Amino acid sequence: MTGKQNEQEQPLREEIQLGKVLHALSDPVRMEIVLKLAGAKEVACGCFGLSMPKSSLSHHFKVLRNAGVVATKREGKEWVNSLRRDDLDTLFPGVLDAVIAAARAGQAPAAPLR
Amino acid sequence: MTGKQNEQEQPLREEIQLGKVLHALSDPVRMEIVLKLAGAKEVACGCFGLSMPKSSLSHHFKVLRNAGVVATKREGKEWVNSLRRDDLDTLFPGVLDAVIAAARAGQAPAAPLR
DNA sequence: TGAATGGTTCGAAAATAGTCGAACCGTATT
DNA sequence: AATACGGTTCGACTATTTTCGAACCATTCA
Numbered sequence: 682m683t684g685k686q687n688e689q690e691q692p693l694r695e696e697i698q699l700g701k702v703l704h705a706l707s708d709p710v711r712m713e714i715v716l717k718l719a720g721a722k723e724v725a726c727g728c729f730g731l732s733m734p735k736s737s738l739s740h741h742f743k744v745l746r747n748a749g750v751v752a753t754k755r756e757g758k759e760w761v762n763s764l765r766r767d768d769l770d771t772l773f774p775g776v777l778d779a780v781i782a783a784a785r786a787g788q789a790p791a792a793p794l795r
Numbered sequence: 796m797t798g799k800q801n802e803q804e805q806p807l808r809e810e811i812q813l814g815k816v817l818h819a820l821s822d823p824v825r826m827e828i829v830l831k832l833a834g835a836k837e838v839a840c841g842c843f844g845l846s847m848p849k850s851s852l853s854h855h856f857k858v859l860r861n862a863g864v865v866a867t868k869r870e871g872k873e874w875v876n877s878l879r880r881d882d883l884d885t886l887f888p889g890v891l892d893a894v895i896a897a898a899r900a901g902q903a904p905a906a907p908l909r
Numbered sequence: 910t911g912a913a914t915g916g917t918t919c920g921a922a923a924a925t926a927g928t929c930g931a932a933c934c935g936t937a938t939t
Numbered sequence: 940a941a942t943a944c945g946g947t948t949c950g951a952c953t954a955t956t957t958t959c960g961a962a963c964c965a966t967t968c969a
Contacts, residue, residue, distance in 0.1 A: 707818035758936040775893035783887035
């Protein structure tokens with residue numbers, strides 16, 4: 682009953698590459714995920730209003746994870762995701778903030794944040 | 796003798812999309828091009844120490860152009876490229892600067908800028 | 910006009926990325 | 940133990956990207 686696998690393999694901070702990060706962020710679905718994570722700390726995979734099969738969604742999370750953009754770990758029976766803000770900010774200062782701000786402004790102008 | 800085609804088709808400012816830009820920047824060759832352009836205003840396509848066929852290089856410039864990252868126009872018999880800083884800064888404030896700074900720091904740490 | 914230069918465009922082949930159903934794996938609940 | 944739940948993994952397929960040689964196109968210079 683001990684956790685057999687309660688973390689997905691993710692790159693260490695120093696293994697994160699800018700190119701990979703930018704590629705991960707270049708997809709609209711993944712950008713939407715990142716925007717949601719940016720506003721909500723931690724979110725389970727299913728809690729996204731994204732209409733697509735589980736497997737597709739899981740794929741996008743995997744890309745984000747492998748790029749070092751999000752961290753995923755078990756929390757009960759669901760996987761909980763979070764942005765690796767500290768790592769990204771340290772490695773690439775300002776990049777994530779600027780991209781998120783630009784994406785917020787451009788893609789979803791009408792979304793009432795509260 | 797009049798210029799038959801002295802500009803490559805490029806998106807208007809308002810047609811530039813963040814996702815396309817990020818994808819364009821996610822390739823190492825293209826990032827290198829952008830870094831060179833960032834430090835040198837305008838540069839002809841050939842003036843890059845990149846060892847690859849003309850057609851491949853041309854392809855990467857095309858991706859950058861289509862994404863709205865660089866502008867290209869005829870100057871005598873060569874094509875001259877420049878970063879579309881003003882457009883990008885207006886649309887996505889801080890993104891280009893942060894990415895360039897991060898790329899400079901990460902990829903080519905030993906390059907003595909002067 | 911002819912040839913050299915600088916770079917684009919055209920295929921076509923190879924590599925990479927995205928989509929999705931089906932099977933699977935831990936966890937929790939019964 | 941059996942079932943449900945949340946999500947991953949495994950193919951297989953499709954679509955997009957990358958790479959590169961060969962042909963082409965303006966421009967300039969001889």
